[in-house]
Amino acid sequence: MIQTRGPRGDEGPGAALLAALRCAPRVRVAHRHGSGVLVEADLYRAHRPTPVPFVLRYEARADDGPALRHAHAAASVVTVTADGGYLFLSDLRPEDRPGYGGRSLWHHRAGAPAAPRLVLGGVHGVTSYAAGGTTAVAAVWADEPARTPTDVHTDPGTAGHATATLVEGDLWPASAYHRPGETLRLLRVGFDFGFGAGDRDHGPEALPLPLEPDERLTGELALTPDGLRCAAGVARFLRGGHRRHGLLLFPVRRPEDARTVWFEDDLSAPVPSPDGAWFACTAERVARPGRGPRQEAVLVAADGSAVVRAAPRHPDWLRPQAWAGPDALLCVGERDGRRLLWRVAPHEGRVTALPLTGSAQHVTAADGEALVVRSAVDLPPEVVALPLAGRESAAADPPRGRTVAPPALLSPAVSLAPAGRLERLTHREADGSSWRSLLCLPREPSDRPLPVLVWCHGGPLLSWTDWSWRWNPWPFVAEGYAVLMPDPPLSLGYGQAAVERGWGRWTSGVAAVAAGQVRSALADPRLDGGRVAVMGASFGGYLALALALLLSEVRLVVSHAGWADFAAVARGCDLHWHWLREYGPVDTAPGYRAESLDLTALGPDVRVLLSHGCEDPHVPAAESRAMYRSLDGHGVPVELMLLPGEAHTIRRPDNLTAWLRWILRACRSVLGTPYPPEEALTR
Secondary structure (H helix, E strand, C coil): CCCCCCCCCCHHHHHHHHHHHHHCCCEEEEEEEECCEEEEEEECCCCCCCCEEEEEEEEEECCCCCEEEEEEEEEEEEEEECCCEEEEEECCCCCCCCCCCCCCCCCEECCCCCCCCCECCCCCEEEEEEEEEEEEEEEEEEEECCCCHHHHCCCCCCCCCCCCCCCCCCCCCCCCCCEECCEEEEEHHHHHHCCCCCEEEECEECCCCCCCCEEEEEEEEEEECCEEEEEEEEEEEEEEEEEEEEEEEECCCHHHEEEEEEECEEEEEEEEEECEEEEEEEEECCCCCCCCCCCEEEEEECCCCCECCCCCCCCCCCEEEEEECEEEEEEEEEECCEEEEEEEECCCEEECCCCCCCEEEEEECCEEEEEEECCCCCCEEEEEEEECCCCCCCCCCCCCCCCCCCCCEEECCCHHHEEEEEEEEEEEECCCCCCEEEEEEEEECCCCCCCEEEECCCCCCCCCCCCCCCCHHHHHHCCCCCCEEEEECCCCCCCCCHHHHEEEEEEEEHHHHHHHHHHHHHHCCCCCEEEEEEEECHHHHHHHHHHHHHCCEEEEEEEEECCCCCCHHHHCCCCCHHHHHHCCCCCCCCCCHCCCCCCCHCCCEEEEEEECCCCCCCCCCHHHHHHHHHHHCCCHHHHHHHCCCCCCCCCHHHHHHHHHHHHCCCCCCHCCCCCCCHHCCCC
């Protein structure tokens, strides 16, 4: 029996599921390692404020499930090496170097004991790395001008306590590109010998790169398999807050010969081909007001001499993940509420879909096999293996009918598979366009209409495709609510026209269609149109507020990191460059005022919950404070939860639990308890 009423009245079936979600292993990436599998996962630890990243090594057993052989705590970013070992970043501190901080690069040698060997560390740690052959290139923080390699590993001593920062252009005082008085620099180091007591003469070598004054490294790195050529992500900060992204390509032994590639599209996330001739990248069209972004896969020659589109005119926003051979590129791409896995032959122009249920979250490939971490709204992340040796029967479209699902290698969160039903709904607008939603319902039909929670996704260039550890509908379904999850314009997977329809028209375009999706769903007699809540985070938080203004049925609004004043957010956030692309100059473009929300139109019969991370760089927390003061002054029942130490998302499990319980209590108070008390006691 589940105790459903605790001292605070919030210990229902949903609270029990919240506790299970909090503690479940969260698989992110999987790599084949000999006959076993290396898994990067986040694990809950009661003594740590945020989930702890782990590298876990499993070995298959014929008579049972996979067996855990060893684990590295506070570890992530694995690269399997040619010698049968693997590299990873870890917070592990070398005992003989007390001045080290941040993460260090370690090598777990094949056949060696569990203790790994240090490759590279420093005062500020290693931000990112890439490896090929027996060479690694790492990004580290260093003073301006760049320190010598020896200085990077030396205690800085008394550097003072001043935090005043003079920034240039649109640089943030502390970001992925810049820290006060420091910038990212690259080092080269070999890991065939490590960096131990007998190897000090073979320490890391600084790589002097010919960057322009307005260019900064992004930390993205890729190295060809032979370790000879490197691709580094670079950002250019332009006047007025504009920004571009390109690649810096260079021979590792001759970094002074570096060549920067600025394409007509922004370039990011390079993946080296097996022969070292190309880097596959995600290319995003540089948007502007009236023309939205579009993503596709491109190949950049390793010497920077050419850029080739790998699958011209493919509509599904292909993003390279791995290579399955010299002419076989594996990409993920959005289509109809799923993230499919595609095999691209870039020099032939042929694209085929691989059989995979759910949505591909991350893909690695080796020896004719792809390891895919997949999930869905109703499927917790799991690892599956796909053979790549044969030719697929699918053509340019995914297989029709029921897809044969490959068996799961690892399903550590299988116990969280929801006891509920998931339905797909279609809403047709007056212009004939169709828009999809997901409807999550309790497993057993109810003899009375269910109150409805409308959940708006963030992004906005996202869709409801994956399992979410934070924005998870199933605890609310366990309480007896129906959860409606619309994919309105700007959602990915529904064609470029869906993006263009909502680009720069978040209220007049996106919110208007989303309101139609909700009204269409509420026509279902299983749903109670008189008891409706809307909620979301980031863009979803904004959209929840917009729907409350458009739908008279709404009684409760939950907005985390949302906003109403477009211009205020655009002026004060670190994503100013994105606002410029979508809406134009803040002081002159009319869209900021036209699309902003007038929350004074909300009445006293609507309850509003606002929340915000105090360290949020994307949406300043002042926006939620301003909305709270405005609503409170107009007599709207409003509450504000501020989260010190949190940024744009809620990462601390204790904060997340408190936040979700707050929402559950508000749902019960405003929408009522779907199950009568005697029913709730036994569910």
